[in-house]
Amino acid sequence: MKHILIITYILCFFCFACKKDKTAPVVPPVVNLCDSINPVSFINDIDPILNANNCYACHSSIAPIFSDYSSVFDWRDPILKSIQHDPSFRPMPENGSKLPDSLINKVQCWIESGAPNN
Ligand code: HEC
Numbered sequence: 012m013k014h015i016l017i018i019t020y021i022l023c024f025f026c027f028a029c030k031k032d033k034t035a036p037v038v039p040p041v042v043n044l045c046d047s048i049n050p051v052s053f054i055n056d057i058d059p060i061l062n063a064n065n066c067y068a069c070h071s072s073i074a075p076i077f078s079d080y081s082s083v084f085d086w087r088d089p090i091l092k093s094i095q096h097d098p099s100f101r102p103m104p105e106n107g108s109k110l111p112d113s114l115i116n117k118v119q120c121w122i123e124s125g126a127p128n129n
Contacts, residue, residue, distance in 0.1 A: 018020055026105065028064035031084075034037060039097075044120070045119070045124065047093050048116055048117060049124050050124065051117050051121035051124065052129050053128055055082065056117050056121065057117065057118060057121050058080075060110070060117065061077075061083065061125050063106070064104050064107065065104060066090075066104060075089065080128045087122050087126050088122070091115075091118050091119055094110050094114075095115055096114050099119070
């Protein structure tokens, strides 16, 4: 009888010991890239990127034609895919090197936030 009590005591001890060891699962925090980049402004960010990389210079006469907010808005998805060098689009800028990720991310985040005219 004494043995059973001791064994029960030991089992209980381990039960509680195990319970105590349970910690919340470690879930990596979901980092949304655009949270740290938005808000992106069309006038202060996107327009200067397209201007400085000669996008407007060529695309005032070469299709797709874009030169201002409404035309960039209409072409926003092909513009993003082409500067991301997505294999199903012609890589842009034509004959130029790929834009830095920081600029590509700005274009992406501007589009993801609804491509506002801001
Ligand atoms: C030196 C001239 C030149 C520059 C600079 C240039 N493009 Fe282009 N772009 C072209 C030509 C040429 C085409 C192909 C037109 C065609 O197929 O009729 C093109 C095509 C495109 C297309 C359509 C791609 C597709 O696969 O449908 C997009 C979008 C585009 N350019 C965006 C841009 C952006 C954004 C920039 C600036 C980062 C840029 N372009 C800079 C000449 C240029």
